[in-house]
Amino acid sequence: MIDQTKLPTELLYVKYTDYNDVAYAIKNLIVRGAPAIGVSGAFGLALAALQSNATTKEQLLADLEKARKILHDTRPTAVNLSWGLEQIMNVANKGNTVQEIKDLIVTTAKQMAEDDIKINMTMGKNGSELFSNNDTIMTHCNAGSLATVAYGTALGVIRATKESGKNIKVIATETRPVQQGSRLTAFELKHDGFDVSLIPDTAVGYSMANKLVNKVVVGADRVLRTGHVYNKIGTYQVALMAKQHGIPFYVAAPLSTFDMKSTPDDVIIEQRKGTEVTQIGDRKTAPDGIHVINPAFDMTPPELISGIITEAGVAKPPFDETIPKLFEAKK
Numbered sequence: 001m002i003d004q005t006k007l008p009t010e011l012l013y014v015k016y017t018d019y020n021d022v023a024y025a026i027k028n029l030i031v032r033g034a035p036a037i038g039v040s041g042a043f044g045l046a047l048a049a050l051q052s053n054a055t056t057k058e059q060l061l062a063d064l065e066k067a068r069k070i071l072h073d074t075r076p077t078a079v080n081l082s083w084g085l086e087q088i089m090n091v092a093n094k095g096n097t098v099q100e101i102k103d104l105i106v107t108t109a110k111q112m113a114e115d116d117i118k119i120n121m122t123m124g125k126n127g128s129e130l131f132s133n134n135d136t137i138m139t140h141c142n143a144g145s146l147a148t149v150a151y152g153t154a155l156g157v158i159r160a161t162k163e164s165g166k167n168i169k170v171i172a173t174e175t176r177p178v179q180q181g182s183r184l185t186a187f188e189l190k191h192d193g194f195d196v197s198l199i200p201d202t203a204v205g206y207s208m209a210n211k212l213v214n215k216v217v218v219g220a221d222r223v224l225r226t227g228h229v230y231n232k233i234g235t236y237q238v239a240l241m242a243k244q245h246g247i248p249f250y251v252a253a254p255l256s257t258f259d260m261k262s263t264p265d266d267v268i269i270e271q272r273k274g275t276e277v278t279q280i281g282d283r284k285t286a287p288d289g290i291h292v293i294n295p296a297f298d299m300t301p302p303e304l305i306s307g308i309i310t311e312a313g314v315a316k317p318p319f320d321e322t323i324p325k326l327f328e329a330k331k
């Protein structure tokens, strides 16, 4: 995988053979983005299977369960991580012999990676129909190739819109504190030849009020059946300002990002270390000993969302009716 903490100054690929290192990579944002950590979790379990010296199915399942917990406990908000781990555990339970289980797990993890790209391309196509020639599209955080196996969710929609022949511009928010917008989205889109402008998060209102942007698309870490969307901190503010200015606000997320069981009370918002806020890179930007509140995600309520783009189609409000239909259509 690419070590995303080094971008945009260094494009460094890292290789892991121990699932504990994959867990470390997820926790420390070496790999981040909901679909990317879902598939990384699956590959982490594949490594755990290969690392195991078990001679019976029971021993192997116990080794896998230990690894599943370590991988799972790295980040609590993106549901794709538990989804990816669950897919592998289900497959493991179906195998009969140790070798058969190991083979099944490795094949499934590879298949999940391939499926992620196909899903993103289908989602991109579905979403591209919501965008027009000469649109300027704002996005927050990074929901691109770097946040998935390839192509991206929100950036996949932007890619597919451009590939359909429409002329578009993109505005990327910086996304403090970890700057996924400036370090990753701006890097990724510039690298791929998009007309992209970077703004500080504080310029979202200005950009909307001055008609510099006419649509928004973001990714998601978890979508509830009611249409409550959990995404990078600051998404809620962008959605509220879009509503104020009559700008359509779209979310792009694969069905693996949907959590059809939880209610907003159940969702844990990850709180990250204060140094992400008191420093920019290694440079101190706040007084020593200051108390910091650093939530990594926020919740955007359904009434601020114009549509949720998936590989099974676009859900429009009322979401509590249209989201369950996406899953029925998939059956």
Ligand code: MRU
Binding pocket: 032, 033, 034, 035, 078, 140, 141, 142, 143, 144, 147, 148, 152, 153, 154, 180, 218, 219, 220, 221, 231, 232, 233, 296
């Ligand atoms: O903390 P991060 O960088 O993992 O947060 C990522 C986001 O919030 C993305 O918008 C989300 O995972 C969607 S990625 C396709």
